Amino acid sequence: MLAALLDIVVPVFAVVALGALYGHRRPGGELGFVNRANIELFTPALVFSALVKYPLALGEHMALLLAGTLVILLPGLLLALCxxxxxxxxxxxxPAMFRNTGNLGIPLMVLAFGEQQLGAIVILFVLSNLLHFSVGIALLSGGREGSRWLWLRSPMLWAAAAGLLVANLGISLPAFVVTTASLLGQISVPLMLFALGIRLLDGGWDDLGLAIRVNLLYLAAGGMSLLLVWWLLPLNPEWVPLLLVSVALPPAVLNYMLCEQYQCQPQKVASIVLGGNALSLVIIPLAVWLALHLG
Structure with missing residues (x-):
């Protein structure tokens, strides 16, 4: 079990560390273009190809969608009361709601649970992305005019819609279309991890003690939300490990970028993101070990 755990966790953190090392040795590089290409092209290609290759019947996955929504929103509601x-x-x-389901979650869960679970993993990622650009931005902007429809601009939304449509209607696509999308999608996962390592260097070390305490609260709130969802909903046993890893992930780096855009204490949020990723060196192996036992 230890060897299997190391095979899952070490490659993920190794690529992140290489990104951080490269960013340190080559400071000032243009990361914006790379990240934009990943968000607008490579990751949507991954979403589309995953849903075509591993089709999901939405009717059979409504409990997963509801569970994914609840484990995202409930920690935020708990922190609102704290x-x-x-x-x-x-x-x-x-940051309590929106975890790093993209850069860290997708590669970690694929390594842990196999590519056959990629469809469900991608659905959780797309769900988090949509809620981030709707509920998350509404909270940060205070309902500012023009912000409520930003989620409709998400390429992941349209890629997911296209993939679900093709799969559920049994539309036959030329093999080269699916292969091209799959090749583009394969770029996204290592690029997510590498860019995460570079981006973490932009975080602040201020308020790191507060950040660690806040992240421990996030993990407790996520654990309570998962237990409630597990008790309330008829979940497929294969979904529970995915949800467990999801709530154990650190806050997404995107939280810092959006807080900077909307001037919502960006430096403190940067420390929270950095503290969460530091904690993940301990939390992620424990969560994957427990998830493998549940699976």
């Missing part, structure tokens, strides 16, 4: 000195409500709620 005042933390120095942090505004949006600044503590948004």
């Amino acid at each position: 005042p933390i000195g120095g942090l505004s409500r949006p600044a503590r709620m948004v």
